[in-house]
Amino acid sequence: MTVRERIFMRLEQLSMSQKEFSERTGILPSTISEWKKKKTNPSSEKIMPICEALDVTPEWLLLGIDGPGSRDGQDYYLIRKNSDLGLMINCYKKLEPSFRERVIGYMQAIEAMVSQKENESLAKTESLREDFSTAAEHSKVPEPSTTPEPSTAEPSKETEPSKETESSKETESLKAAESFTATESTTATVSSPKTNFLSET
Numbered sequence: 001m002t003v004r005e006r007i008f009m010r011l012e013q014l015s016m017s018q019k020e021f022s023e024r025t026g027i028l029p030s031t032i033s034e035w036k037k038k039k040t041n042p043s044s045e046k047i048m049p050i051c052e053a054l055d056v057t058p059e060w061l062l063l064g065i066d067g068p069g070s071r072d073g074q075d076y077y078l079i080r081k082n083s084d085l086g087l088m089i090n091c092y093k094k095l096e097p098s099f100r101e102r103v104i105g106y107m108q109a110i111e112a113m114v115s116q117k118e119n120e121s122l123a124k125t126e127s128l129r130e131d132f133s134t135a136a137e138h139s140k141v142p143e144p145s146t147t148p149e150p151s152t153a154e155p156s157k158e159t160e161p162s163k164e165t166e167s168s169k170e171t172e173s174l175k176a177a178e179s180f181t182a183t184e185s186t187t188a189t190v191s192s193p194k195t196n197f198l199s200e201t
Helices: 004-015 016-025 029-037 046-054 058-064 086-092 095-137 161-201
Strands: none
Touching: 004 029, 004 046, 004 058, 016 046, 016 161, 046 058
């Protein structure tokens, strides 16, 4: 299997289009198409960008050694010079051996500090979870009783007849009776002379 064939096989495995592959590697789409049509292989300066885009090692791409996607299992790194790691390595190479040891010591101390803080944060999180769980268990609301409680409400005053209302009604009845009696008495007094007059004539 050639380098070209491995490239297109890996593209198919990743479901990556040639357009996306071109954007990731900076290689022109026309150049990628030529590999397929003319059955040519990429030039040497394009090997590293291709390996990064396809997540493969140069050994696999060039020789078929190791499987694709196994870069993390290697005992070496492939790093661009203009990347952050590349700049750090370039500075490290310029230091004297004694300073290199100091740099390594500083980096190991920082790593240990960060790891300790992460462990403390995880421990606090677990402690808070346990506290919340305990508090939730103690604060459970008891289920409401299904037995109806006896009613202690006082009877409504609106349904009871008011004594003052009854007294007022009796007074009005008496006044109406007295008025009716007075009217009948007046009528009798007025009609009596007429009767006498008719009897005289």
